[in-house]
Amino acid sequence: MPPKLIGPYRVMDTLGSGGVGTVYRALDRRTNDTVALKLLSAAPALDARAARRLAREYETLAELAHPNVVKVFDVGVFQGYPYLVMELIEGLTLRHYLDLRGSDLHSPSGSFSLPRSRALPSDDDSESWGDAEDSQDDESPFNLAAFSEEEPSEDMSLHGGAESVRALAEAADEPDTDGSDETRASSAMADPRVQLVERRIQEARTDELNRPERMGRLKDAMLQVCEALAYIHGHGLVHRDLKPSNIMVDEDRQVRLMDFGLAKFLADDAGLTGDGRFVGTFRYMSPEQILGEPLDARADLYSLGVILYELLSGRPPFDAKTPSQLWQQVLEVEPAPVLAINLKGDPQLARVAHRLLRKELDDRYQTAEEVYEALAE
Ligand SMILES: Nc1ncnc2c1ncn2[C@@H]1O[C@H](COP(=O)(O)OP(=O)(O)OP(=O)(O)O)[C@@H](O)[C@H]1O
Numbered sequence: 001m002p003p004k005l006i007g008p009y010r011v012m013d014t015l016g017s018g019g020v021g022t023v024y025r026a027l028d029r030r031t032n033d034t035v036a037l038k039l040l041s042a043a044p045a046l047d048a049r050a051a052r053r054l055a056r057e058y059e060t061l062a063e064l065a066h067p068n069v070v071k072v073f074d075v076g077v078f079q080g081y082p083y084l085v086m087e088l089i090e091g092l093t094l095r096h097y098l099d100l101r102g103s104d105l106h107s108p109s110g111s112f113s114l115p116r117s118r119a120l121p122s123d124d125d126s127e128s129w130g131d132a133e134d135s136q137d138d139e140s141p142f143n144l145a146a147f148s149e150e151e152p153s154e155d156m157s158l159h160g161g162a163e164s165v166r167a168l169a170e171a172a173d174e175p176d177t178d179g180s181d182e183t184r185a186s187s188a189m190a191d192p193r194v195q196l197v198e199r200r201i202q203e204a205r206t207d208e209l210n211r212p213e214r215m216g217r218l219k220d221a222m223l224q225v226c227e228a229l230a231y232i233h234g235h236g237l238v239h240r241d242l243k244p245s246n247i248m249v250d251e252d253r254q255v256r257l258m259d260f261g262l263a264k265f266l267a268d269d270a271g272l273t274g275d276g277r278f279v280g281t282f283r284y285m286s287p288e289q290i291l292g293e294p295l296d297a298r299a300d301l302y303s304l305g306v307i308l309y310e311l312l313s314g315r316p317p318f319d320a321k322t323p324s325q326l327w328q329q330v331l332e333v334e335p336a337p338v339l340a341i342n343l344k345g346d347p348q349l350a351r352v353a354h355r356l357l358r359k360e361l362d363d364r365y366q367t368a369e370e371v372y373e374a375l376a377e
Pocket residue numbers: 015016017018019020021022023036038070086087088089090091093122123125126127128129245246258259
């Protein structure tokens with residue numbers, strides 16, 4: 001049961017939950033404004049020192065004003081847990097927005113129509129903050145849930161794909177000479193008909209990704225994210241946890257970057273995160289973040305590269321089963337070319353993604369403005 005009142009805010013309903021807490025739609029009883037309130041109930045309660053620091057952080061965030069950066073109105077402490085009050089965005093996270101199809105997009109007003117408070121599943125590995133006790137990997141103090149595969153986007157649920165999958169299954173079920181399951185499966189995989197079906201499935205997936213109006217929305221959203229990043233970087237802030245669920249798009253297709261400032265606040269406070277724990281979402285972390293080095297704006301540009309790579313190819317740049325495997329790959333392995341996965345992908349956007357993903361900071365774009373220029377070319 002959500003609390004009824006949090007400070008001067010009346011809780012109306014739940015908008016969603018992530019790794020560190022829950023976001024509520026709430027009414028400011030002083031002004032009658034509807035806001036989004038993020039209660040960080042997953043973190044340990046604040047002591048007085050951390051509460052004072054939260055108030056100081058708020059002063060920095062409250063000064064920010066940019067059309068692509070979510071407005072932060074207030075911070076507070078409720079029963080020991082910090083909360084952040086921000087602009088309510090009636091919209092979707094970036095991935096869900098890109099999953100919309102034409103018919104959802106063309107309302108008479110030209111904006112896309114959304115059920116208000118639509119409960120959508122989280123669209124990435126939302127548990128950014130690991131929990132040592134839940135860790136299944138001896139080598140790492142992190143929670144593997146934080147590493148969980150994202151739920152497939154609608155782009156990956158094929159149109160006409162069910163038949164293809166059925167055909168694949170039927171091909172694999174055909175009897176063969178010795179009748180053993182193993183031989184049957186491997187001979188089915190070698191069967192040219194199975195290979196053809198697999199190729200068709202892959203083509204259908206990438207055709208979905210390459211739909212021109214989806215690509216138009218993707219590029220436009222990315223440009224707006226670059227504007228938001230240029231703005232916060234210009235104010236000396238690094239987001240540190242850039243991922244698709246921290247990017248929302250409203251009904252007028254205006255992008256809002258959210259949750260900046262929070263990652264640093266949590267990272268700086270050993271009482272909140274535990275000594276030596278990362279703050280950020282594994283899949284989007286740059287090599288320097290993994291290595292625990294000081295971060296600058298280019299760490300966010302790397303995360304932007306992971307997002308762009310995923311949105312272009314339909315899969316993450318690194319495919320690993322454990323955090324330690326992922327980190328080894330992020331530090332040492334080059335991601336497969338986007339255009340090898342998505343043969344008809346946009347070559348310009350693919351080039352931008354690969355340059356953002358460079359391991360050496362100096363090899364990446366150096367500023368969000370440069371990325372904007374490259375995307376706009
Ligand atoms: N300002 C807002 N306006 C409207 N909905 C919001 C707002 N902020 C968050 N939400 C909704 O609440 C959901 C949960 O947000 P939250 O920030 O807690 O989680 P997350 O970003 O998925 O994960 P994490 O906590 O790891 O960053 C979001 O996916 C979004 O749907």
